[in-house]
Amino acid sequence: MPKPQPTDVSLKKMQKYVEHYIHKSGTFLHPDPSITDSVVQGLAQNMDELGKPLCPCNFYPDKKAEAQKRTWICACDEMKEYKYCHCLLFVAENGLPITEYLPEDHEGRTSYGVVKDPMPEKGREATRVQHPHR
Numbered sequence: 001m002p003k004p005q006p007t008d009v010s011l012k013k014m015q016k017y018v019e020h021y022i023h024k025s026g027t028f029l030h031p032d033p034s035i036t037d038s039v040v041q042g043l044a045q046n047m048d049e050l051g052k053p054l055c056p057c058n059f060y061p062d063k064k065a066e067a068q069k070r071t072w073i074c075a076c077d078e079m080k081e082y083k084y085c086h087c088l089l090f091v092a093e094n095g096l097p098i099t100e101y102l103p104e105d106h107e108g109r110t111s112y113g114v115v116k117d118p119m120p121e122k123g124r125e126a127t128r129v130q131h132p133h134r
């Protein structure tokens, strides 16, 4: 059976979001555009199905219940805390996921070793002190 196609509206929305978020987070798109395309398609399909951009790279026993939580809504908690994207959507310039902030026993570390953050001044918004008056 062919894979269902996301709607143009969701696809455009996710493409725009990804463009915005690479700048905000200080990351790069993967050098192989087909990787980016397939993740964006998956996010857009989840937008259509669930109304939220649930990460397409995990298996969920109950997708609808998962979409009610914040953990795996793109940009997910791991991205906001560690700047790590296991889908390879937001990566270092060479296409590897940034792993330098991950706990040492995290599977990203064991798979890729230490991959440095190319722009430490950006991203990891969950770890930054908020200055509401600035």
Ligand code: SF4
Pocket: 039, 054, 055, 056, 057, 072, 073, 074, 075, 076, 077, 078, 079, 084, 085, 086, 087, 088, 089, 090
């Ligand atoms: S791993 Fe996180 S940041 Fe990467 S595509 Fe999935 S939800 Fe988005």
